[in-house]
Amino acid sequence: MTTLPTTAKAVIIGGGIIGCSTAYHLAKLGWTDTVLLERKKLTSGTTFHAAGLVGQLRSNANITQLLGYSVDLYSKLEEETGLGTGWKMNGGLRLACNEERWTEVKRQATTAHSFGLEMELLTPSEALELWPLMDISDLVGAAFMPTDGQANPSDITQALAKGARMAGASIFEDTKVTDLEVENGRIKAVITDLGRIECEKVIVCAGQWTRSFAKRFGVNVPLVSMEHQYMLTEPMGVPGNLPTLRDPDRLCYYKEEVGGLVMGGYEPNPIPWAVDGIPEGFHYSLLGSNFDHFEQIMEQALGRVPGLQTAGIKTLTNGPESFTPDGNFIIGEAPELKNFFVGAGFNAFGIASGGGAGMVLAEWAKNGEPPFDLWSADIRRFGRPHFDTDWVRTRTVEAYGKHYTMAWPYEEHDSGRPCRKSPLYDVLADAGACFGEKLGWERPNWFADTSRGETPKDVYSFGRQNWFEAVGREHKAARDAAVVFDQTSFAKFALKGPDAVAALNWICANNVDRPVGSLTYTQMLNDKAGIECDLTVGRVAHDEFYIVTGTGFATHDFNWISRNIPEGMNCQLFDITSSNAVLALMGPEARNILEKVTRDDVSNDGFRFGTIRTIGIAGCPVQALRVTYVGELGWELHLPVEYAEAVYAALMQAGRDHGLKNAGYRSLEALRLEKGYRAWGSDIGPDHTPFEAGLGWAVKLGKNIDFKGRAAAQAQKSGGVKKMLACFTVDPDVVLLGRETIYRNGQRVGWLTSGGYGYTVGKSIGLGYVRNPDGVDADYVMSGDYELEVATERVRAQVHMEPLYDPKMLKVRG
Numbered sequence: 001m002t003t004l005p006t007t008a009k010a011v012i013i014g015g016g017i018i019g020c021s022t023a024y025h026l027a028k029l030g031w032t033d034t035v036l037l038e039r040k041k042l043t044s045g046t047t048f049h050a051a052g053l054v055g056q057l058r059s060n061a062n063i064t065q066l067l068g069y070s071v072d073l074y075s076k077l078e079e080e081t082g083l084g085t086g087w088k089m090n091g092g093l094r095l096a097c098n099e100e101r102w103t104e105v106k107r108q109a110t111t112a113h114s115f116g117l118e119m120e121l122l123t124p125s126e127a128l129e130l131w132p133l134m135d136i137s138d139l140v141g142a143a144f145m146p147t148d149g150q151a152n153p154s155d156i157t158q159a160l161a162k163g164a165r166m167a168g169a170s171i172f173e174d175t176k177v178t179d180l181e182v183e184n185g186r187i188k189a190v191i192t193d194l195g196r197i198e199c200e201k202v203i204v205c206a207g208q209w210t211r212s213f214a215k216r217f218g219v220n221v222p223l224v225s226m227e228h229q230y231m232l233t234e235p236m237g238v239p240g241n242l243p244t245l246r247d248p249d250r251l252c253y254y255k256e257e258v259g260g261l262v263m264g265g266y267e268p269n270p271i272p273w274a275v276d277g278i279p280e281g282f283h284y285s286l287l288g289s290n291f292d293h294f295e296q297i298m299e300q301a302l303g304r305v306p307g308l309q310t311a312g313i314k315t316l317t318n319g320p321e322s323f324t325p326d327g328n329f330i331i332g333e334a335p336e337l338k339n340f341f342v343g344a345g346f347n348a349f350g351i352a353s354g355g356g357a358g359m360v361l362a363e364w365a366k367n368g369e370p371p372f373d374l375w376s377a378d379i380r381r382f383g384r385p386h387f388d389t390d391w392v393r394t395r396t397v398e399a400y401g402k403h404y405t406m407a408w409p410y411e412e413h414d415s416g417r418p419c420r421k422s423p424l425y426d427v428l429a430d431a432g433a434c435f436g437e438k439l440g441w442e443r444p445n446w447f448a449d450t451s452r453g454e455t456p457k458d459v460y461s462f463g464r465q466n467w468f469e470a471v472g473r474e475h476k477a478a479r480d481a482a483v484v485f486d487q488t489s490f491a492k493f494a495l496k497g498p499d500a501v502a503a504l505n506w507i508c509a510n511n512v513d514r515p516v517g518s519l520t521y522t523q524m525l526n527d528k529a530g531i532e533c534d535l536t537v538g539r540v541a542h543d544e545f546y547i548v549t550g551t552g553f554a555t556h557d558f559n560w561i562s563r564n565i566p567e568g569m570n571c572q573l574f575d576i577t578s579s580n581a582v583l584a585l586m587g588p589e590a591r592n593i594l595e596k597v598t599r600d601d602v603s604n605d606g607f608r609f610g611t612i613r614t615i616g617i618a619g620c621p622v623q624a625l626r627v628t629y630v631g632e633l634g635w636e637l638h639l640p641v642e643y644a645e646a647v648y649a650a651l652m653q654a655g656r657d658h659g660l661k662n663a664g665y666r667s668l669e670a671l672r673l674e675k676g677y678r679a680w681g682s683d684i685g686p687d688h689t690p691f692e693a694g695l696g697w698a699v700k701l702g703k704n705i706d707f708k709g710r711a712a713a714q715a716q717k718s719g720g721v722k723k724m725l726a727c728f729t730v731d732p733d734v735v736l737l738g739r740e741t742i743y744r745n746g747q748r749v750g751w752l753t754s755g756g757y758g759y760t761v762g763k764s765i766g767l768g769y770v771r772n773p774d775g776v777d778a779d780y781v782m783s784g785d786y787e788l789e790v791a792t793e794r795v796r797a798q799v800h801m802e803p804l805y806d807p808k809m810l811k812v813r814g
């Protein structure tokens, strides 16, 4: 009879690879009173039927690092535990069968180089030498990553479980979690059919069962079970050292197994499973093989591996796996419930991610923060649309179907749209808007001039895309006249209460205790002085602040602020995103236009840069913020949604004689790059401090006010930095997209965090950190000779530490 402990530091729910890896790492970190509970047997959920490929390269440096950690761990786990893992570092091949895919593969190789991974380009015949079973008649080229590999999913999980036990963790199989005890918004205990365990942290690694389990406690985990099939052939003389192979143009992957081949794929019409809930008793269970559905993948594979025509098929495994709406996994502490952690939704990368995901989950649970920025996989990246199961399923079906399709620059999702619409959606659509989508919001990306025969639809490529000229027109209007951006999707919060100023001044790096009517640009830092939030704060009353942040950061920033209000302080945070529309009027003509529609004083003296006031426009009380993200004179106009059409119409009419144009997010991006404004999530984030990012001027170290992250910020200000954000320009015909490698005096020193084009300066622009373990300052940055690697080619680059456009801020303050 199993006797559960009555207390534990951490309880992990789920005995698949992620749960076992988390237990392994928590125990190694010294939390030996970690308990893992598995409802049935280890691996019996999804792990046992995973294919077991371990690839490393992703478009995000830290996720690539996490996967690289898995490879390092798997390389030594067998020796440590004495259990076989099936780990083989045979390398991984990726094929390209057309010129566009070849460009994508070359850009991926450069991304690999940026992140410090070896990835070699091969001719078709060189690829054939590594993978002699394939037909290469349609091949343009291939890339080879020598450190990729494959593992046996069940064996590697058992080895992690053994390693966890060896380090002191306890693992209980056949133990069902029936409930959680929650007290004051945090986890108190886990209730099982064999007893109660009081604990500090719960980490739910229950695979596709995670969504319904978490929902019982108000936590949203947007994942969907999808049927995924792969076949295994009878032995056909496949050598044991065969690299894994990804053939994205044919949607297929391959690996060697006992002398045969595993072959699976990602069909464009996947089948969601268990839409109304996973049946009781579904463990060590598979779905019936669906040969008809697999035929489309099989047909493609036969073209690549002719030997499959005569190979016997041993099994066609149809196992449901968790997929997510954006193809990234879901990790971190739930915003809805303290001490409730999630590691789920691994999109068929569970085995590749297992080692690293367990490591980061363990560190996050133990230390209260992840070891590095995991924003692209963070559970707080989701928002309102992700609560709706139908919407999540629709979007996830699209994401699954695009698993191997070309990842085009600027690609937008097609499904589940339109979902959240600004009140101006129809008006802007009539004006030629081509919309993009973020967190469900439809947002104009650019405006087609339909009178010239332009169509508001993106045509994707790796070169300049069809919207390039249209965005250039918007850019020019912003610099020479004025534009209006519909930025209604901005997340907006109100913080109210007698302690609002004290609380916010603790959370913000900049000083927000300024007179009513002041606007403050500020970061919010973690204890390492990493930038957790980057936002604008307006003091609208003695005891009230209006906070504006990016569309995609609504859940994250709300959670960060509310969790960091010091205990006992009397103030409340409200999400008022849906109450207010936002029109940003920007450009040298902005004042002339605004003066025509308001009786309020908007002169330079009457309405200074960096202030917020209420003005009247078209019968509407508008909160006007004199601020800019494009480097021009301008105002963000925040107004109750019901006035949006009237205020927009008044502006457009008044702007007619001033060259006012609609503009979208693509020109906003080009404008901000010229000005060197940083974007959270790419140029700045938890791995970057204000001093590294050139934002030290916004940190209140000169004031005697304590704030979160102050000690680390102070230490870095005194000790100096080891990386520094710089701007790079290259010839206009070089397309920069981000992740291009930066070389200083021939040495790799970083990669671009953003890339784009500056229409005023007529150059391609990138931002990125220059790293040096011995320390970096502006002189060091400026004294180097720079090249960028773009799709494996090196190009000369100029470096800049000042904004390319209006470095003295004359336009903004004028």
Ligand SMILES: NCCCC(=O)O
Binding pocket: 050, 051, 052, 053, 054, 055, 246, 253, 264, 348, 349
């Ligand atoms: N579970 C299949 C993984 C496929 C891939 O790594 O591309």
